[in-house]
Amino acid sequence: MFWWLVWRDLILAWRRRADVLATLFFFVIVVSLFPLGIGPEAQLLRTIAPGIVWVAALLASMLSLGRIFGNDYQDGTLEQILLTPQPIYLLVLAKVLAHWLVSEVPLVAIAPLLGVQFGLSQNTLGTIAVSLLLGTPVLSLIGSIGAALTLGLRAANVLIALLVLPLCIPALIFGAGAVEASVDGTNSQPWLLLLAATLIVSLVFAPWATSAALKISVE
Amino acid sequence: MLEALKLGCVRGDRRLFENLNFALESGGLIEVRGPNGSGKTSLLRIICGLAAPAEGEIRWQEKNIRSLGEEYSGAIAYVAHQNAVKDELSALENLRISTGLAGNSLSQEETQAILTRVDLSGYQHLPARLLSAGQRRRLALARLLASRATLWILDEVLASLDDAAVELSREFICDHLNQGGMAIIATHQELNLHVGSSQRLDLSP
Numbered sequence: 360m361f362w363w364l365v366w367r368d369l370i371l372a373w374r375r376r377a378d379v380l381a382t383l384f385f386f387v388i389v390v391s392l393f394p395l396g397i398g399p400e401a402q403l404l405r406t407i408a409p410g411i412v413w414v415a416a417l418l419a420s421m422l423s424l425g426r427i428f429g430n431d432y433q434d435g436t437l438e439q440i441l442l443t444p445q446p447i448y449l450l451v452l453a454k455v456l457a458h459w460l461v462s463e464v465p466l467v468a469i470a471p472l473l474g475v476q477f478g479l480s481q482n483t484l485g486t487i488a489v490s491l492l493l494g495t496p497v498l499s500l501i502g503s504i505g506a507a508l509t510l511g512l513r514a515a516n517v518l519i520a521l522l523v524l525p526l527c528i529p530a531l532i533f534g535a536g537a538v539e540a541s542v543d544g545t546n547s548q549p550w551l552l553l554l555a556a557t558l559i560v561s562l563v564f565a566p567w568a569t570s571a572a573l574k575i576s577v578e
Numbered sequence: 579m580l581e582a583l584k585l586g587c588v589r590g591d592r593r594l595f596e597n598l599n600f601a602l603e604s605g606g607l608i609e610v611r612g613p614n615g616s617g618k619t620s621l622l623r624i625i626c627g628l629a630a631p632a633e634g635e636i637r638w639q640e641k642n643i644r645s646l647g648e649e650y651s652g653a654i655a656y657v658a659h660q661n662a663v664k665d666e667l668s669a670l671e672n673l674r675i676s677t678g679l680a681g682n683s684l685s686q687e688e689t690q691a692i693l694t695r696v697d698l699s700g701y702q703h704l705p706a707r708l709l710s711a712g713q714r715r716r717l718a719l720a721r722l723l724a725s726r727a728t729l730w731i732l733d734e735v736l737a738s739l740d741d742a743a744v745e746l747s748r749e750f751i752c753d754h755l756n757q758g759g760m761a762i763i764a765t766h767q768e769l770n771l772h773v774g775s776s777q778r779l780d781l782s783p
């Protein structure tokens with residue numbers, strides 16, 4: 360039943376791929392604007408690259424968070440999903456997994472390519488990919504809480520960003536820290552371990568909070 | 579057996595109903611009547627467990643449904659005002675996925691047979707957004723035929739259906755009740771179901 364839900368969301372995303380591509384292009388454009396705006400100073404670009412890639416990834420994920428539950432809420436399928444005979448915790452995990460695969464994995468895949476614009480070394484490009492791979496699930500998990508809380512509200516997308524962005528600060532610090540350490544030539548592993556710890560904590564607590572928020576929103 | 583004990587519902591600062599008691603045995607039917615805004619949908623959502631009652635409780639096999647959780651969700655099928663049909667999926671995919679999610683996976687042939695029964699054969703591969711309001715309602719009803727739930731909870735189930743479909747829904751609601759199922763139906767139309775034990779619940783203030 361878990362996989363039915365993931366499979367369903369993947370088919371739906373494929374049939375509405377314009378939405379997914381919009382998020383991806385937003386990420387590409389935001390990251391590319393900085394080298395264009397700042398000019399070709401290699402040293403400066405290398406210094407600011409980690410922060411820019413991470414902040415852009417954060418903003419791009421905000422665009423897609425409203426869709427985790429929004430469409431299902433509007434056509435009544437969310438109620439039906441909540442009434443299926445399985446724990447809501449698992450349902451939330453399935454929805455979050457599908458959102459991560461659809462909206463975040465493309466960002467992870469394209470980020471190293473964008474890093475080239477900042478003149479980063481191969482080693483650093485690898486660290487960008489790994490840090491985003493660990494960090495983007497955190498964004499999806501924490502984002503699902505905001506998405507569930509703002510269901511059915513007007514201007515839900517803005518509210519989600521206001522709720523979720525502050526909670527994502529630890530992931531941002533650890534993720535950008537890892538990339539920065541790699542730019543400076545120091546060891547980025549401690550940062551990545553901290554990021555992994557953040558992932559585990561949010562994996563345990565976020566679905567639980569999201570389930571509670573969903574029950575309130577649907578009522 | 580389903581029991582409601584001293585049920586009350588408050589919406590905003592309006593009290594919709596209070597001290598509502600009923601019991602539903604195997605094979606029984608409850609028709610919920612009342613004007614618009616009298617709390618029919620709120621009552622059905624409370625019975626489903628989607629909303630919490632302001633006071634009182636619903637019991638299923640002697641236990642409060644709020645403590646039963648998934649065990650209870652497996653025993654009910656709810657057709658709401660909204661059809662819960664995904665526009666991007668075809669009729670076939672809609673039915674297969676929603677039954678798969680409810681825990682009984684159907685084969686392609688079984689799904690096809692159910693769609694034929696609700697007269698949607700020929701439309702099964704069209705995206706659901708191209709179906710008419712009545713056809714989408716039929717698709718929502720097809721979910722009932724596929725489910726193994728004991729208790730059917732139906733909200734305005736006959737709305738936007740044509741005569742043939744109304745006749746068909748009567749037929750399979752009767753079948754369900756005769757096989758020992760239960761149903762709670764909110765409606766404005768006369769159901770004219772000829773079944774053993776049928777009760778009427780009037781919510782008019």
